Amino acid sequence: MRREGSPWQGLGVVTLKELSDHLVSARMRVLEWLIVLIALAAVYGAIQQIRSVTAEDPFLFLRLFTTSRQPLPSFVAFLGFLVPLMAIGLGFDAVNGEHSRRTLSRILSQPIYRDALLFGKFLAGLGIIAISMICLWLLVIGLGLIMLGVPPGTEEMARALIFLAVTIVYGGVWLALAMLFSVIFRSAATAALVTLGLWLFLSVIWPALAPAIAVALVSPEHQAAMVVTAQMLARLSPATLYGECVLALLDPTTRTLGPVYLSQLQGAVMGAPLSLWDSVMVAWPQIVGMVAASIVLFVAGYVGFQRQEVRA
Amino acid sequence: MTDTVVEAKALTKRYGAAHAVSGVTFDVAAGEIFGLLGPNGAGKTTTILMLLGLSDISAGQARVFGHDPMRDPLAVKRLVGYLPDSVGFYDNITAADNLHYTARLMRLAADERAERIAAALDRVGLSKFANQKVGTFSRGMRQRLGLAEIVMKQARVAILDEPTNGLDPQASVELLELIRSLKEQGVSILLSSHLLDRVQSVCDRVALFNAGRIVLMGTVAELGRQVLGGGYAVEVEADGGDGIAQRLLALPGVRGVGQPGPGRFRMTCDRDLRGEAAASVVAAGGRLKQLSLDQPSLETIYTRYFQHAQEVPDAA
Numbered sequence: 109m110r111r112e113g114s115p116w117q118g119l120g121v122v123t124l125k126e127l128s129d130h131l132v133s134a135r136m137r138v139l140e141w142l143i144v145l146i147a148l149a150a151v152y153g154a155i156q157q158i159r160s161v162t163a164e165d166p167f168l169f170l171r172l173f174t175t176s177r178q179p180l181p182s183f184v185a186f187l188g189f190l191v192p193l194m195a196i197g198l199g200f201d202a203v204n205g206e207h208s209r210r211t212l213s214r215i216l217s218q219p220i221y222r223d224a225l226l227f228g229k230f231l232a233g234l235g236i237i238a239i240s241m242i243c244l245w246l247l248v249i250g251l252g253l254i255m256l257g258v259p260p261g262t263e264e265m266a267r268a269l270i271f272l273a274v275t276i277v278y279g280g281v282w283l284a285l286a287m288l289f290s291v292i293f294r295s296a297a298t299a300a301l302v303t304l305g306l307w308l309f310l311s312v313i314w315p316a317l318a319p320a321i322a323v324a325l326v327s328p329e330h331q332a333a334m335v336v337t338a339q340m341l342a343r344l345s346p347a348t349l350y351g352e353c354v355l356a357l358l359d360p361t362t363r364t365l366g367p368v369y370l371s372q373l374q375g376a377v378m379g380a381p382l383s384l385w386d387s388v389m390v391a392w393p394q395i396v397g398m399v400a401a402s403i404v405l406f407v408a409g410y411v412g413f414q415r416q417e418v419r420a
Numbered sequence: 421m422t423d424t425v426v427e428a429k430a431l432t433k434r435y436g437a438a439h440a441v442s443g444v445t446f447d448v449a450a451g452e453i454f455g456l457l458g459p460n461g462a463g464k465t466t467t468i469l470m471l472l473g474l475s476d477i478s479a480g481q482a483r484v485f486g487h488d489p490m491r492d493p494l495a496v497k498r499l500v501g502y503l504p505d506s507v508g509f510y511d512n513i514t515a516a517d518n519l520h521y522t523a524r525l526m527r528l529a530a531d532e533r534a535e536r537i538a539a540a541l542d543r544v545g546l547s548k549f550a551n552q553k554v555g556t557f558s559r560g561m562r563q564r565l566g567l568a569e570i571v572m573k574q575a576r577v578a579i580l581d582e583p584t585n586g587l588d589p590q591a592s593v594e595l596l597e598l599i600r601s602l603k604e605q606g607v608s609i610l611l612s613s614h615l616l617d618r619v620q621s622v623c624d625r626v627a628l629f630n631a632g633r634i635v636l637m638g639t640v641a642e643l644g645r646q647v648l649g650g651g652y653a654v655e656v657e658a659d660g661g662d663g664i665a666q667r668l669l670a671l672p673g674v675r676g677v678g679q680p681g682p683g684r685f686r687m688t689c690d691r692d693l694r695g696e697a698a699a700s701v702v703a704a705g706g707r708l709k710q711l712s713l714d715q716p717s718l719e720t721i722y723t724r725y726f727q728h729a730q731e732v733p734d735a736a
Contacts, residue, residue, distance in 0.1 A: 113494035121524040129512075210508025214566070217472055217502035218525040219494045418474045419465055419505075 111221070118220030122228025123235070130198060130236045139194045140240060144247070150186050151248050153177035155255045166381065169260035170267060170358045172252045183248065184354045187275055188347055189311065192282040194240065196303045198233040199286030201296035202226075203413060208296065213418045226413050230287060230406060237279035245272045263384050270388065271357050277398050278350045282307065284405035291412040311347035318342035335367050346401055349394045356391035365390060423450040425577050425608045426471060430480035433466050433632075440466045442632045443480065448577070448610050453603055455619045456612040457718070458629030464612040465505060467629075468579055471610075472502055484577065498526070501570030505581040507562055511555035515546060515565055518554055522569055540572035541565075544598060560591030567598055570607075578602060580611040584618050596622050616718040626718070628725065636725065644716025647725045653714040656685040656697050661706025671696050683709075 130136050154175040158168065165171060176182035203226070206212040216222060249268070253259065260268070286303045293299040322338035342348045352365045360381035364372070382390070426448040433441040441463040448454040456464045469475035471482050473493030481488065487495040509518045516537055523533045541547045544564040549557070557565065563583060570578045583599065584592035592615075600622055603609055613619045619626070620640055628636040628643070636643050658664055668687055669677045678686045687697060694711055701708045 110491070112492040117494065117527075118525045121521070125521055125524075129510075133512075209510065210504065210506055211510060213469075213474065213504040214502065214507055214509075214569070215522070215525070216474055217497055217500070217504070218522055219497040219527070220525055221494070418469060 113219075113221070115221045115223035118218070118224040119228050119231075122220070122225055123231045126229050126232030127235055130232060135197055136236070139197050143190050143194060143240065143244065146186055146190065147183055147244055148247065148251070150176070150180050150183040151251055153180045154183060155252065158256065166261075167264055167267075167360055168256065168258055169252060169264045170360075172248060172256075173268070173271065174354075174358050184271075184351075184358065188278075188350050188354070191237070191241070191275060191279045192307050192311065192347070195233065195237060195279045195282035196286045196300070196307060198236055199229075199283045200290055200300040200303055202229045202233070202287045203290045203409075204294050204296050204299055205290070207294060216418060222413055223410070226287070226410055230283065233283045233287075234276070234280050237283065238276045241272060241275050241279070266384055267357050267360070267387070271354060274350070274353050274357065274391075274395060274398070277395065277402065278346060278353075280402040281346045281398050281405065284402045284409065288405050288409035288412065291409045291416065310345040314345045315342050315348055318344075332367060339366060343394075343397065346398060349397050349401075353391045353394040353398070356387050356394075360384075360387055362387070362390060365394070424448070425450050425485055426454075426610060427483040428467065428471065428480070429482070431467060431470055431477060431482055432479040433463070433470060433475065434478040439632050441470070444629075444632075444634050445480075446627050446634060446637060448608055450608050451603065451606055452624040453599070453609040453611065453622050455623035455626040456610065456629060457614065457616060457619060457626050457722070459614055462629035463632040464629055465581055468502075468581055468610070468612060472496065472500060472579065499576050501573045501575030501578045503563070503566040503570060503578070503580045503583060505585060506559075507566040509554040509557075509562060509565060511553065513553065514551050515541065515554055515557070516550040518565070519569060519572055523572060526573055536572045536574075537568075540568040543571050544568045545594075558591075560587050560595070563587065563591075563595055564598065567595070567602075571602070575607065577608045577610065580609065582613055583611055584613065584615055592618055616722055620718040628722065630726070630729070635729075636721075640718055640721070641716065643718070643721050647721045647728070648716055652689050652692055653716075654687045654689060654692070654694055654697055655710070655712045655714065656687065656701060656708070657683060657710035658685070658701045658706040658708050659683055661701060661704040664701055664704045664706050667700040667704050668697060671700060 151172060154172050154177065157175050157177040158171050173183045176185065203212075206215065206225075215225065245268070249260070285306070286299070289299040289303045290296070293302065318341035319338040321341055322334050326334040326337050328334070343352075356362045356365060361379055363376065363382065424447045428444055428446050431441060431444040432439065444463070444467055446454070456467065458464055466475060470477050471484060471489055473489030473496055477490055482490075484496045485499050487499075489496045509515070510521075513521075519537045519540065520533060523537060528536065538547070538550070541550050544567050546561065546564055546568060549561065554562070554565070578599075580599065584595055587595060596618060599609060599611070611619070611623070623640070625637070625639055626643065627634045636646060638646070656664075656668065665677050665679060665685060668674060668685055671687075671689075671693060673690045673693055675688045675690070678688075680686055687693065692713055694713055698708055698711055
């Protein structure tokens, strides 16, 4: 049966309300400080390292993001770990929170569809991630300018901007996952635990587990097939996808993310950087993969939410 | 009282093989207070959610001002105000801000919003607390804030689910007063409850739910006649006199006379026979001490009905 009226009605209102809720919440404060402090520490370490080691590098500025100094990991490694934490923090009680506050039926008895409520919450969460990441990005760039004293080139800025966009998309994947679990589990604590568990599994355990599974699946004679299988399996984790994207974007010498065959190296100048366009092409499947993952997860949450009974 | 505002025809809700609501038919006329009564789990809330388009209808149809809640829920929700069972608000923002949010969802214009919110809060007696966070509110205040939302919406039908549930007697009397005043403004009201005596005082008509069906429907007096048999019960207390019981029994319209205690008689009759009874007692030489008419209470009807339903399992 066709419904009448627009599913977008009330979307803006819900989005603004959720945005303002996030912006004043204590949870947000904690996450912001956590990310800012850790990220700045990583960048500071990177700057020290760059000063002492690097002599000439056409992409010096991008080193800010990728260089690490023991014991701290690099800025991008931190983001790969912390952006999911932030997204989960924003999304784990999106729907079940409305249930437990008993506000859901009252809000849904206003002239809006459920679509607007769910999508508004997603947009608000994504907005918060975007705002935080842009601020962080500007901070890092500013810090780099002051402490390195080298202005970034146009291509470097373009790469850094695409990296920013990819990071926001990466946050969207985890936000959609957290919201899916907030629909499935009635208790916010359960939803948070399950999402965090999955996050740890996918970002820490899965990359190590994938080669082991590949060994079990593919016979040892086919070395290449085994490597490819392991890589395919590992790419089921958004953390792997993000890591590969970042590698291709921030390190222009990355020619491919898969195994390299000798035939592909014919005529290649080793160590020569790729053009921006080529780098984006290398990362393109990963970017599409992340966008697709967030859409699939959001749709799963949407279907679950539509079928759910309103009453507590 | 001619227009029908809410109409349910053979409304049915199935969860798998289980029927939460089966074949419920009723209608609410403009300006009346209609009560859905019954034990918890009888299907009252499910019925309400189907009327609002918040729950899918398995079979049958519902109309609210002629709109189908399945097809055009937004039109229904624009006209109907809903106060859910133990309503919740966002605790971290003020009462006024909570209303501002729903007002925006209703698409009220900015200048109209502030005005309507102030008026609505004033109406339910919460103006003093407008800028207090809802987290500090008592249950009764939350219910009143819920009513304020309906007032602000200028809803033409208010659907109230267990509005007095969990309130202390004072708070629930105040809430029922508010509900009555809504009715005086021409708002039709559909309310559900399992607290019978409270509801009896406000409802024009009631429908008695049991196990997903409406088992009885009508005004309280009608239900009394249906369930309790004789419509009226007159209690007579008298001293002395001879054969008062026989004299009372001989009156036209009396079905039976019982004697609950010495000098006390209880007549079951078709109409109000207080005058005749008094005359009989006096004629028998007795001294009349007390004379009263028992209004059938919903409580009695309800208890009696379910006792009966249990004795005769197929009665429902």
